[in-house]
Structures are given as C-alpha cells and as structure tokens.
Amino acid sequence: MGRFLYKRILQLIPTLFVVAVIVFFITRMLPGNPAAVMLGPQASAQDIAEYSERLGLNDPMIVQFFDYLVGLITFDFGNSLSYGQPIVDLIIERFPNTIILAISALILAVLIGVPAGIIAAKKQNTVIDYLVTTFSLVGVSMPIFWLGVMLVLYFSVNLGWLPATGMGSLNNGLWSFISHLILPSIALATIPAAEFARIIRSSMLETISQDYIKTARSKGIREFIVVMKHAFKNALTPLLTVMGLQFSNLLGGAVLTETIFSWPGMGMLIVDAIEKRDFIVVQSAVIFVAVIYVVINLIVDILYKVVNPKVNIGSQSGGEK
Structure with missing residues (x-):
C-alpha cells in the first residue's frame, strides 16, 4: 500500500505539469487584450499599452510561463486582474x-x-427493467444546458414553485x-x-448469478438480506x-449548471474570468480543479482496496506487484 501511494503521488506531478502547460497556452490564445477589456472601450491606445506593460502582458511568453x-x-497564484484581490481568496470564497x-x-x-x-x-x-434502462440511456445523453433551461422554464417560470437563479442564504431560513x-x-445529478x-x-x-447467492437462497435466507447483504455488497x-x-x-462539469442557475461557484468564476479575459483567474481555477480531480481519484483507489481487500492495487495501476 505504501509503495503504491508513493508511486501514485509521484505520478501526479507530470500529470499536473501537463495540465498547467495546456491551460497556460490555451488562456493566452483567448481573443482580446485583457487590458483593453478591463479598461473598457473608452480607453486610449496609450492607456491600454501602459496597463498591458504593468500587467506583464508585454513580457516574452517564456518569461510569463516561467x-x-x-x-x-x-x-x-497572484491577484486577479479584474477582481483586484488575491486569487486564493476568490477560490476559498467560491469553492465551498x-x-x-x-x-x-x-x-x-x-x-x-x-x-x-x-x-x-x-x-x-420486465417493464421496470426496460424503464430503468431507458432512463439510463436518456440520462447519460441529456444535455445539461437544455435540462437546466427546461427546469427553470417549468418550475420557476410556469409554476413559480422554485427560484430560478442565485444561491439562498441560511440567514433567510433553511427553505x-x-x-x-x-x-x-x-x-447536475x-x-x-x-x-x-x-x-x-x-x-x-453478474453477482446474483454466482453460486454463493444460490447457496444463500437455498438456506432459506430472506431475499432482502440475500440481495442487500450478499449481492449488493459485492456489487459495490x-x-x-x-x-x-x-x-x-x-x-x-458544474460550469454549465452554475452558469444557467447563476450559482456563485467555481464554474461561474471561470466563466466570468473568461468574459473579462482574466486569464490568471482562469488558469489558477482550472489547475485547482485538476488537483482536486486527481486527489479524488487517488482516494477512490485507496477505498477500492479497503472495500475489496482481494483486489491487487498494484495491478490496478499498471501491473505493480
């Protein structure tokens, strides 16, 4: 286990480095000058040039990358170009x-x-099986942006049952x-x-067809216990x-959902930063999400071994014995 964790943590370094390189150059390919976007259409060419110099946008690309x-x-992570505050503070505010x-x-x-x-x-x-299978097919194929708009149109606009946008405050009550x-x-679900x-x-x-399930049933064990204690545990x-x-x-993937419902999370932060050409926020937020992603995958591998000790973790990660 210890050797596995050591190797997996080392594998995170090149993964995150590749992500960092890709994010850096993609954000630099965004159309528009961040200085011009932030100063507005009334800014003169001289003002834009001076602000670009102050932001370091005129430095060679290799210097910016370093x-x-x-x-x-x-x-x-530096300060946001558009919000004027440390990016760490923005992430701490939005990520929860x-x-x-x-x-x-x-x-x-x-x-x-x-x-x-x-x-x-x-x-x-049976009919129930076909309905669940159909639900699975439709669910994985459903565009989130379309579903979100339909939910807002029906439950917020037509029925008026639920608010369409924003994030409620506990100060206004739990509901x-x-x-x-x-x-x-x-x-999102x-x-x-x-x-x-x-x-x-x-x-x-696959589990129900195993011999030990048939043996449990032959012993007269209740079907609910057979399904939940024996079959479901091994299917977990x-x-x-x-x-x-x-x-x-x-x-x-919460970017679309947060944008549709104006949910003040990381997705909205990234979208707003892209609109304002605040590439520093974009690259920092994406890197942060990437770190969370790989850490969760590492935790899943560990839990996989805990739930099923028979699994050889090393073999799951490339044949390590």
Missing part, C-alpha cells in the same frame, strides 16, 4: 459553493440511481437555501444517476470507482 510555474510551485452543489447532486444521484439499478436487476426483462439548491442539483443505475444493474446481474466495488469519477466530473 513566472507562472514559479507561482504554482510556491502556491502564489461548488462543493455544496456537487455533494447535493451526488447524494441525489445515489438515492435515485442505486435503488433503480437494484430493482432493475431484480426485475430483469430559502434548499429551494435555490433543488433545480441545479437535479440538473441526471447523468450520475443514470450512470449509477446502469452500473448497479450490470454488477447486480465498481460503483465506488464510478462514484469517485462522477464526483470529480461534478466538480469540473
């Missing part, structure tokens, strides 16, 4: 909101997808906070819920892997 890497290594949305969506996806997958496996080749969370959580249902159904069908391992990956995707 300063960028030094900042990452020393955890000095994204975590709240991602965890809410993940819980909702588990509550819907896992029972649906178990029921579909138990009712194989204010929850009501703002419902629609974005549903939109659709794909993970469909994926969980598909994975659980497949794993349960692939779900755990997919759950970790889906949670990482929720953190990185």
Whole structure:
C-alpha cells in the first residue's frame, strides 16, 4: 500500500505539469487584450499599452510561463486582474459553493440511481427493467444546458414553485437555501444517476448469478438480506470507482449548471474570468480543479482496496506487484 501511494503521488506531478502547460497556452490564445477589456472601450491606445506593460502582458511568453510555474510551485497564484484581490481568496470564497452543489447532486444521484439499478436487476426483462434502462440511456445523453433551461422554464417560470437563479442564504431560513439548491442539483445529478443505475444493474446481474447467492437462497435466507447483504455488497466495488469519477466530473462539469442557475461557484468564476479575459483567474481555477480531480481519484483507489481487500492495487495501476 505504501509503495503504491508513493508511486501514485509521484505520478501526479507530470500529470499536473501537463495540465498547467495546456491551460497556460490555451488562456493566452483567448481573443482580446485583457487590458483593453478591463479598461473598457473608452480607453486610449496609450492607456491600454501602459496597463498591458504593468500587467506583464508585454513580457516574452517564456518569461510569463516561467513566472507562472514559479507561482504554482510556491502556491502564489497572484491577484486577479479584474477582481483586484488575491486569487486564493476568490477560490476559498467560491469553492465551498461548488462543493455544496456537487455533494447535493451526488447524494441525489445515489438515492435515485442505486435503488433503480437494484430493482432493475431484480426485475430483469420486465417493464421496470426496460424503464430503468431507458432512463439510463436518456440520462447519460441529456444535455445539461437544455435540462437546466427546461427546469427553470417549468418550475420557476410556469409554476413559480422554485427560484430560478442565485444561491439562498441560511440567514433567510433553511427553505430559502434548499429551494435555490433543488433545480441545479437535479440538473447536475441526471447523468450520475443514470450512470449509477446502469452500473448497479450490470454488477447486480453478474453477482446474483454466482453460486454463493444460490447457496444463500437455498438456506432459506430472506431475499432482502440475500440481495442487500450478499449481492449488493459485492456489487459495490465498481460503483465506488464510478462514484469517485462522477464526483470529480461534478466538480469540473458544474460550469454549465452554475452558469444557467447563476450559482456563485467555481464554474461561474471561470466563466466570468473568461468574459473579462482574466486569464490568471482562469488558469489558477482550472489547475485547482485538476488537483482536486486527481486527489479524488487517488482516494477512490485507496477505498477500492479497503472495500475489496482481494483486489491487487498494484495491478490496478499498471501491473505493480
């Protein structure tokens, strides 16, 4: 285990370096001069040139890249060009909101997808099974931006049941906070819920057909105990892997959802920074999300071994014995 963790942590370094290089050059390819965007259309060419010089935009690309890497290594992300405050403060302010949305969506996806997958496996080749299979196919194919707009149109505009945008405050009551969370959580949970249902159904069908399940049934053990204690426990391992990956995707893929519902998280921060050509915020926020992504994947690998000690972790990571 210790050797595995050591090797995986070392593998994070080149991965994050590649991400940092890609993000740096992509942000520099954004059209428009950040200085011109921030100063506005009334700024003169001289004002733009002076502000560009002050921001270091006129430095050679290799110099900018070196300063960028030094900042990452020393955890000095610098100050936002448009917000005028340290980027670390912006991330600390916005990231908890994204975590709240991602965890809410993940819980909702588990509550819907896992029972649906178990029921579909138990009712194989029935109408219920076909409905769950159809739900899984539609769910993974559903564009989040379309679903989000439809949810707002129906539940906010037509029915007026739920707020369309923003993030409620607990100072205004628990319902204010929850009501703002419902629609974005549903939109973000659709794909993970469909994926969980598909994975659980497949794993349960494979597990139920095993001899030890037949033996448990022959002993007269209640069907519920057979399914939940024996079959589901052994079908949990692939779900755990997919759950970790889906949670990482929720953190990185919340950009569209947060934009549609004006949820003040990392997604909105990145979108606003792109519109303002604040590439320093964009690259720092993307790097931060990438670090969270790889760390979650590392945690999933560890939990994979804890849940199923028979799994050789080394073989999962390239044949290490």
